[in-house]
Amino acid sequence: MLDADRKSSAAFAEMRVPLISSAMAIPGAELLAFTFAGRWDDFDDFGDTFNPQFGLEWKPIRDLLVRGNWGTSFRPPSLFELYFQGSTQTGQFVDITRPPNVPGANGEVVLIALTAGGNPDLDAEEAESFGFGVSYQPLALPALEASLDYFNIDQDQRVQSPDAFLLLQNADLFPGRVTRAERTPADPVLDRKSVV
Numbered sequence: 137m138l139d140a141d142r143k144s145s146a147a148f149a150e151m152r153v154p155l156i157s158s159a160m161a162i163p164g165a166e167l168l169a170f171t172f173a174g175r176w177d178d179f180d181d182f183g184d185t186f187n188p189q190f191g192l193e194w195k196p197i198r199d200l201l202v203r204g205n206w207g208t209s210f211r212p213p214s215l216f217e218l219y220f221q222g223s224t225q226t227g228q229f230v231d232i233t234r235p236p237n238v239p240g241a242n243g244e245v246v247l248i249a250l251t252a253g254g255n256p257d258l259d260a261e262e263a264e265s266f267g268f269g270v271s272y273q274p275l276a277l278p279a280l281e282a283s284l285d286y287f288n289i290d291q292d293q294r295v296q297s298p299d300a301f302l303l304l305q306n307a308d309l310f311p312g313r314v315t316r317a318e319r320t321p322a323d324p325v326l327d328r329k330s331v332v
Contacts, residue, residue: 140219142212143180149173158198167195173207182212182260201271209265213258213295222253231304231316250300263291 156168171191178184189207196202226249234244269285298310307314 138216138220140215142215144178146175146177148175164196165194166198167193167201169193171205177210179212185210185260199272199274201273202269203271204266204268206266207264209263211261213255213260216254217295218254218256218258220254222251224249224251226250227300229300229304233304233307248300248304252297258295259293261291261293261295263289265289 150171150173152169152171154167154169156162156165158166169192171189171193173189173191174186176184176186187208187210189205191205192203194202226247228245229248230241230243231246232243234246236243236245265287267285267287269283271281271283273281303310303314307316
């Protein structure tokens with residue numbers, strides 16, 4: 137059971153401003169329009185944030201549309217990700233940092249206890265995105281449309297739950313998260329930094 141709450145409020149606005157239209161008969165500009173959107177959020181546990189998005193549409197000729205956009209985003213961790221008390225499950229996994237104990241295995245088959253739960257020290261996820269696209273739709277063939285799009289998203293502090301196999305292979309990247317049994321004389325010395 138999870139006993140936690142959060143109060144939040146938000147406001148959103150969007151606007152499209154046509155700058156040039158075909159009626160203006162400007163060469164090389166059948167259409168030029170600017171778009172703006174903004175979202176303001178306020179969280180009682182993460183403070184407030186404003187995230188804008190800007191876009192531009194340009195038609196140099198009637199058949200061709202060029203568009204681009206840029207924006208930011210914000211997501212606080214869910215209450216589950218922050219405060220879930222956790223649970224422990226057991227399962228078998230292959231630990232590649234140990235010698236195989238089963239013929240044909242890549243490592244030792246081990247029985248592990250995997251404990252998962254919330255982390256109250258998580259930060260909010262933040263991202264910046266950029267996109268660019270071109271669409272071509274000839275007037276002579278209105279059913280035909282070809283488009284090419286590119287987008288890039290740069291995300292910081294992404295909340296993830298790595299699986300047990302990833303944790304075992306990269307224990308040095310997760311200090312304090314993997315506890316192994318003491319090595320015995322039967323364990324050969326392996327040149328692996330993740331062996332603890």
